[in-house]
Amino acid sequence: MKPDIAIIGAGYVGVPLAQVFADAGRVVVLVDVKQDVIDALNRGESHIEDVSSEQLKPHVDAGRISASRDYDAVRDADAILIALPTPLSKQREPDLSIITRAVRDISSRLRTGHLVVLESTTYPGTTRECVLPGLAASGLQVGADFNLAFSPERVDPGREDWTTKNVPKVVGGITEACTRRAAELYRGAVDEVVEVSSPEAAELAKLLENIFRSVNIALVNELAQLCDRMGIDVWEVVDAAATKPFGFMSFKPGPGLGGHCIPIDPFYLTWKAREYGFYTEFIELAGKVNENMPYYCRSLISQALNHGKQRSLKGSKVLVLGVAYKSDIGDTRESPALKLMELLRNAGSEVSYHDPHVPELNGERSVALEPAEYDCVAIHLGKSGSCEPSRPGGPRRLGQESRPELRRARGVGVALRHGRGEAALLRAAIPTRSCHRRPRRRARRRCGRSGRDRNAGADALRARQARPRGRQARLRREAARHARRRDGGAVRARRGARARAHAGASPALSPGRPEAEGARRPG
Structure with missing residues (x-):
């Protein structure tokens, strides 16, 4: 036909x-x-x-x-x-x-x-x-x-x-x-x-749809980082805000943007806008926030290993669950999991992945779900066929009775994304505040010293701490000492000349020379 x-x-x-x-x-x-x-x-x-x-x-x-x-x-x-x-x-x-x-x-x-x-x-x-x-x-x-x-x-x-x-x-x-x-x-x-x-109206309508999502995802991603520092559960905040029946649309934080549309489409408009002398700073800022999320997720994994296993990224075995850009598909285009795995490998980690929808990725095969063999399990996506079955009535967290493999895991887990209709693993063994704040050192009490002595000692300590270090700094300090000596010698010479002039001696004779000493002795 x-x-x-x-x-x-x-x-x-x-x-x-x-x-x-x-x-x-x-x-x-x-x-x-x-x-x-x-x-x-x-x-x-x-x-x-x-x-x-x-x-x-x-x-x-x-x-x-x-x-x-x-x-x-x-x-x-x-x-x-x-x-x-x-x-x-x-x-x-x-x-x-x-x-x-x-x-x-x-x-x-x-x-x-x-x-x-x-x-x-x-x-x-x-x-x-x-x-x-x-x-x-x-x-x-x-x-x-x-x-x-x-x-x-x-x-x-x-x-x-x-x-x-x-x-x-x-x-x-x-x-x-x-x-x-x-x-x-x-x-x-x-x-x-x-x-x-017009076709221009239709073209811009499609871009607006995806820019709207990109900007709002960037907003909630930034909020997630702030909540992590403040010790607030971002999921609870988003779910509570979503109860408002008007004026709010719920977006979930995640490890970044993926797919063939949202990570790419907004920059079509930023490029075209420059032709008209207009700069879409808001759109570009949202892109920067979303692109930074894989780096933030690497930091979360590093914190989990440090606090939960007392290990660093280097040499640790990390399992990434789900590498597609969204749940229940095999599409890995622009998936943030690819960037995250690259960052972990660059840090020295041994990285494997499990995803039944992506049996092979860049020559690497999906491994069996055996969390006990890894130091850290990073949940990139909630998969309704691999990680956690969907259940109505609220989110699920891996590690419950329905998933004994993860419950028996010896490592720590990091939730990087909230899958649609299901939830991912809570971040385990990560203290909320101590990840970002250094504990204050308690000042030692020094008995038998006056306040002036303590202040002088503190001033000397601050001066030493403020002193620049390194070879170039050492050379600068040596040059400064030589300059002070040279300047000091010149000052002493001028003072001696003034003293001799005042005493009636010849200015041509310098102190320390025999002629000068003889001229000053009484006959």
């Missing part, structure tokens, strides 16, 4: 989108560059956890979903949807090279009547400034010969209550006709479509 819809990109966005359209009776072809992914899809095997093979295979067998590496497959389709990644460079600048190459391949096959929709998250203006010129190179005119729109993907991997089908679809086209055409396409597959006036 000839496809009605071509989706460029068979990943976390493209495959669920293909399933939704196939459920609505449309014929979809997925275009991707990875041959192993294409072969698996054509066998009815899904590599995306949100779409199981049981859901995919009936559509493949019926011919409603197929996959190909050839861009010629888009020629017969009525609509072309672009669902490709838009990463950031090392300088935090948008890298649209993947989108640009796809647009170039589409442009050479563009025909009259085509609808092209960009779903990839990007900065405001991408559709009009980057995609449109590439498609216009075909000689066709937008709004007359073909239609172009932007509709941001809103996939949240692992969610079962909100999926591609029931999450409202925002659509904004280059022209009103483009908007209507794109809205009509999506209305045939999803529950609700929201039309906006």
